[in-house]
Amino acid sequence: MTEKLASTRPRLNRDRVQTAAVALADHIGIEAVSMRRLSEELGVVPMALYKHVANKEELLDAMVEVIVGEIDPPAADAAWKDAVRLRILSARDVLLRHPWARQVLESRKHQTPVVLDYMNSMVGMFLGGGFSVDLTHHVMHALGSRMWGFTQELFLPSGGSAAEATMPREMNERYPHIALVAGAASHDDSVVAHGCDDRFEFEFALSLLLDGFERLHEAGWVSSRRTPSPR
Amino acid sequence: MTEKLASTRPRLNRDRVQTAAVALADHIGIEAVSMRRLSEELGVVPMALYKHVANKEELLDAMVEVIVGEIDPPAADAAWKDAVRLRILSARDVLLRHPWARQVLESRKHQTPVVLDYMNSMVGMFLGGGFSVDLTHHVMHALGSRMWGFTQELFLPSGGSAAEATMPREMNERYPHIALVAGAASHDDSVVAHGCDDRFEFEFALSLLLDGFERLHEAGWVSSRRTPSPR
DNA sequence: ACCTGAACACCGTTCAAGT
DNA sequence: ACCTGAACACCGTTCAAGT
Numbered sequence: 493m494t495e496k497l498a499s500t501r502p503r504l505n506r507d508r509v510q511t512a513a514v515a516l517a518d519h520i521g522i523e524a525v526s527m528r529r530l531s532e533e534l535g536v537v538p539m540a541l542y543k544h545v546a547n548k549e550e551l552l553d554a555m556v557e558v559i560v561g562e563i564d565p566p567a568a569d570a571a572w573k574d575a576v577r578l579r580i581l582s583a584r585d586v587l588l589r590h591p592w593a594r595q596v597l598e599s600r601k602h603q604t605p606v607v608l609d610y611m612n613s614m615v616g617m618f619l620g621g622g623f624s625v626d627l628t629h630h631v632m633h634a635l636g637s638r639m640w641g642f643t644q645e646l647f648l649p650s651g652g653s654a655a656e657a658t659m660p661r662e663m664n665e666r667y668p669h670i671a672l673v674a675g676a677a678s679h680d681d682s683v684v685a686h687g688c689d690d691r692f693e694f695e696f697a698l699s700l701l702l703d704g705f706e707r708l709h710e711a712g713w714v715s716s717r718r719t720p721s722p723r
Numbered sequence: 724m725t726e727k728l729a730s731t732r733p734r735l736n737r738d739r740v741q742t743a744a745v746a747l748a749d750h751i752g753i754e755a756v757s758m759r760r761l762s763e764e765l766g767v768v769p770m771a772l773y774k775h776v777a778n779k780e781e782l783l784d785a786m787v788e789v790i791v792g793e794i795d796p797p798a799a800d801a802a803w804k805d806a807v808r809l810r811i812l813s814a815r816d817v818l819l820r821h822p823w824a825r826q827v828l829e830s831r832k833h834q835t836p837v838v839l840d841y842m843n844s845m846v847g848m849f850l851g852g853g854f855s856v857d858l859t860h861h862v863m864h865a866l867g868s869r870m871w872g873f874t875q876e877l878f879l880p881s882g883g884s885a886a887e888a889t890m891p892r893e894m895n896e897r898y899p900h901i902a903l904v905a906g907a908a909s910h911d912d913s914v915v916a917h918g919c920d921d922r923f924e925f926e927f928a929l930s931l932l933l934d935g936f937e938r939l940h941e942a943g944w945v946s947s948r949r950t951p952s953p954r
Numbered sequence: 955a956c957c958t959g960a961a962c963a964c965c966g967t968t969c970a971a972g973t
Numbered sequence: 974a975c976c977t978g979a980a981c982a983c984c985g986t987t988c989a990a991g992t
Contacts, residue, residue, distance in 0.1 A: 504975085527966060539967085540976050548966065598829075598875055608898050611878060615900035629904045633919075634928035637875030644829055644868030644875070647842060667839050669846035673860045688864075697865035697932075700939075704931040735956080758985060770986085771957050779985065958991070965984060972977070 504536060506544045510554035514590065517555065522592035527551070552596050553604050559593045560606045562586045566613055572621025573702055579614065584641030584694060594642045614639055623709055630715070631705050638698060648674050648688055735767060737775045741785035745821070748786065753823035758782070783827050784835050790824045791837045793817045797844055803852025804933055810845065815872030815925060825873045845870055854940055861946070862936050869929060879905050879919060 502508065509530075516533055517525050527548055531538040545551045564582035567575050587593050600607070611632070618628040637643055648670075663671040674688075733739065740761075747764055748756050758779055762769040776782045795813035798806050818824050831838070842863070849859040868874055879901075894902040905919075 526964085528964085537977055539978085542967080543975060597877070605897070608901060612898040612901045615904050619900055619903070625904055629919075630924060630927050632878045632904065633876070633924040634931060635878070636928070637877055640877065645864070646828070646868055646871065647863045647866070666836070667843040669850055670839060670843045672850070673846050673856055673863065688860075693861060693864040696861050697867070700865060700932060700935040701928075704935050708931075757983085759983085768958050770959085773986080774956060956992085958989105960988090960990100962987075963985095966982095968981075969979090970977105971979100973975085 504534065504540060504544060506554065508534070509541060509544045509551070510558055513551055513555050514558045517592045518590060522596060553600060553602075556593070556597060556600060557604060557606050559586060559590055559597075560610055562589075563610065566617065572617050572623070573706060575617045576614065577698065577702065579617075580635075580639060580641050580698065581695075582641075583639075584691075587641050594640075597640055597642075598637070611639070618705075621709070623705075624714070626715055627705075627709060627713055634701060634705075638694075638701070641694075643694065643697070645690070645693075735765065735771060735775060737785065739765070740772060740775045740782070741789055744782055744786050745789045748823045749821060753827060784831060784833075787824070787828060787831060788835060788837045790817060790821055790828075791841055793820075794841065797848065803848050803854070804937060806848045807845065808929065808933065810848070811866075811870060811872050811929065812926075813872075814870070815922075818872050825871075828871055828873075829868070842870070849936075852940070854936075855945070857946055858936075858940060858944055865932060865936075869925075869932070872925075874925065874928070876921070 512534055513525065513530055516530055520529075527541055528538045530551075531541050534541075541551070545554060563586050564579065567578050570578065603611075615628060615632060618631055619625070623631065632639070663675070743765055744756065744761055747761055751760075758772055759769045761782075762772050765771075772782070776785060794817050795810065798809050801809065834842075845866075846859060846863060849862055850856070854862065863870070894906075
């Protein structure tokens with residue numbers, strides 16, 4: 493019962509720690525992942541983790557590393573627009589497999605090398621497509637979290653008819669416009685008829701932005717921003 | 724010393740709790756706001772808060788309530804595009820005053836009435852502008868967190884030349900494209916010459932989206948999405 | 955009706971010690 | 974070099990009690 497188990501499990505190392513952390517988050521949710529819970533999973537005392545990871549922040553960075561590694565490499569010979577779209581949709585697929593990754597990515601304050609590599613390659617796609625440095629800068633900001641394949645779904649986040657289903661009559665009275673837009677689902681043949689398709693909404697907005705970028709690029713857009721004061 | 728202080732401070736109520744919570748978050752940061760710390764601020768024992776707020780989640784909801792209340796009401800007689808832009812920029816101003824509000828807003832899972840009111844009025848602006856129910860739906864999703872005046876700043880979040888300043892030479896070698904786009908700041912007269920202006924980037928992307936919405940609306944856009952399977 | 959006090963089951967992380 | 978054990982200073986929240 494209390495025999496030594498040390499020989500039955502491999503030595504701990506950073507790789508085993510970060511892999512186990514990702515698997516644990518997939519399994520029990522990120523909010524339940526603690527240093528203590530993870531150490532338990534690895535059959536080790538909590539403090540043993542601190543030899544391989546400086547603290548919890550670094551553990552989260554290490555988890556991001558794993559996730560970013562799962563994103564497809566850039567498409568070899570594609571025009572900028574396709575290359576960007578494919579990369580972003582691949583990132584989106586990864587985040588769908590690891591639903592917790594979104595909020596962890598958001599919470600990182602210092603970018604790690606893998607994160608910078610990903611962004612660097614995406615900047616390269618725009619520059620390679622002939623975008624000016626100036627426009628590329630703004631375009632990267634405009635993408636925001638969308639370059640990682642996610643956005644804040646703050647409007648009808650539960651996925652379509654849920655808001656309507658939970659409170660049918662009050663919705664109609666207090667929030668008629670929302671009810672109209674959310675509730676059209678049940679009685680017409682438009683998009684909303686099929687409920688709210690996250691992928692469709694994501695691609696809709698992504699295309700809108702990419703088309704906008706293309707239009708500005710082709711028009712030879714340059715920023716007309718001036719310094720606030722004449723002096 | 725240990726005399727009764729009960730009479731010197733007003734009775735606790737929900738309003739005093741939520742106001743104090745907002746002030747405390749402004750002052751010490753959201754991560755330091757705990758039920759215990761807040762109760763201390765109010766000169767009361769931790770459990771006293773639970774008479775006015777069911778739990779910490781509800782406290783955060785109450786804080787969001789205060790924040791949303793600070794957003795300007797809709798402009799009276801403005802076209803949809805101006806109305807939407809003004810409302811969003813007002814929300815942005817509020818979030819700049821309460822930097823913690825962004826992440827709290829993101830973390831809410833169930834929308835409270837004030838949040839639904841805000842979204843309802845914004846949906847109304849598009850419908851009032853003649854947008855179809857269908858297009859309005861997609862447009863609201865495309866706005867995402869931008870309708871609350873914020874986005875995930877994941878690209879050069881520190882505000883321009885910081886990334887370059889902290890590691891000048893390694894950046895140039897490992898991440899040449901990022902360095903180019905971030906570093907152009909110091910030696911030309913374009914936008915990036917003035918460092919990275921959050922407000923400019925926000926309005927750039929907002930305008931791109933609003934212009935895109937307008938174009939689709941004027942073209943009488945309808946969704947061409949079909950159900951995945953023929954049957 | 956509102957506030958208190960003690961307790962429970964957790965956290966991340968330190969330090970000094972073991973092998 | 975790597976792992977352990979005990980301890981510290983926190984959490985949110987319960988329960989039963991006070992006024």
